[in-house]
Amino acid sequence: xxxxxxxxxxxxxxxxxxxxxxxxxxxxxxxxxxxxxxxxxxxxxxxxxxxxxxxxxxxxxxxxxxxxxxxxxxxxxxxxxxxxxxxxxxxxxxxxxxxxxxxxxxxxxxxxxxxxxxxxxxxxxxxxxxxxxxxxxxxxxxxxxxxxxxxxxxxxxxxxxxxxxxxxxxxxxxxxxxxxxxxxxxxxxxxxxxxxxxxxxxxxxxxxxxxxxxxxxxxxxxxxxxxxxxxxxxxxxxxxxxxxx
Numbered sequence: 592x593x594x595x596x597x598x599x600x601x602x603x604x605x606x607x608x609x610x611x612x613x614x615x616x617x618x619x620x621x622x623x624x625x626x627x628x629x630x631x632x633x634x635x636x637x638x639x640x641x642x643x644x645x646x647x648x649x650x651x652x653x654x655x656x657x658x659x660x661x662x663x664x665x666x667x668x669x670x671x672x673x674x675x676x677x678x679x680x681x682x683x684x685x686x687x688x689x690x691x692x693x694x695x696x697x698x699x700x701x702x703x704x705x706x707x708x709x710x711x712x713x714x715x716x717x718x719x720x721x722x723x724x725x726x727x728x729x730x731x732x733x734x735x736x737x738x739x740x741x742x743x744x745x746x747x748x749x750x751x752x753x754x755x756x757x758x759x760x761x762x763x764x765x766x767x768x769x770x771x772x773x774x775x776x777x778x779x780x781x782x783x784x785x786x787x788x789x790x791x792x793x794x795x796x797x798x799x800x801x802x803x804x805x806x807x808x809x810x811x812x813x814x815x816x817x818x819x820x821x822x823x824x825x826x827x828x829x830x831x832x833x834x835x836x
Contacts, residue, residue: 646687
């Protein structure tokens with residue numbers, strides 16, 4: 592199902608681009624036009640790398656952006672900290688490395704991948720489509736505990752979804768949270784527990800008993816056209832403790 596979504600999305604991008612002179616389009620300039628200088632991986636390939644732990648995926652944005660949302664499985668090394676960190680952390684220069692940032696108009700991933708190759712990292716690549724296309728292809732992002740806490744106290748538009756069973760939710764949850772289990776997504780879109788009639792771009796943060804429960808619901812929400820979904824990969828007790836501090 593995920594691969595089908597990716598294929599359809601790629602086809603749609605091709606249709607959109609056909610309305611332009613291809614070589615003048617932003618997508619061509621950012622990705623295809625620079626492929627020889629900085630090799631790139633597709634979204635499908637990135638998914639395989641993450642699923643099979645085939646390499647290192649590096650989010651090269653500042654730590655604050657990473658905390659707010661990032662591709663699950665990625666580590667964070669800010670572009671400005673690269674020289675101090677990369678050679679100490681990855682001494683084997685044959686390591687397969689993929690960099691990403693904020694999409695086709697962001698130059699960080701391209702610059703870093705190019706610089707890594709100059710340093711001798713022969714398997715340095717970039718995922719130039721970045722976070723925007725990752726979401727567009729129907730994948731959720733991950734939020735760190737620090738990011739979740741900041742969103743909770745500062746973003747009044749965000750929706751917090753507790754994926755735990757009703758019995759646990761009734762014993763206590765975050766005051767802002769609404770309870771939606773994996774089997775209730777369609778019902779919750781209609782009864783107000785999800786921002787269905789407001790805006791599908793609303794930021795949605797999912798947490799649960801553990802990361803697996805939260806991620807499963809986050810993926811289900813993405814399958815239902817919510818495209819600004821992040822989940823917390825840890826436990827509810829961690830979320831509760833962070834918000835109460």
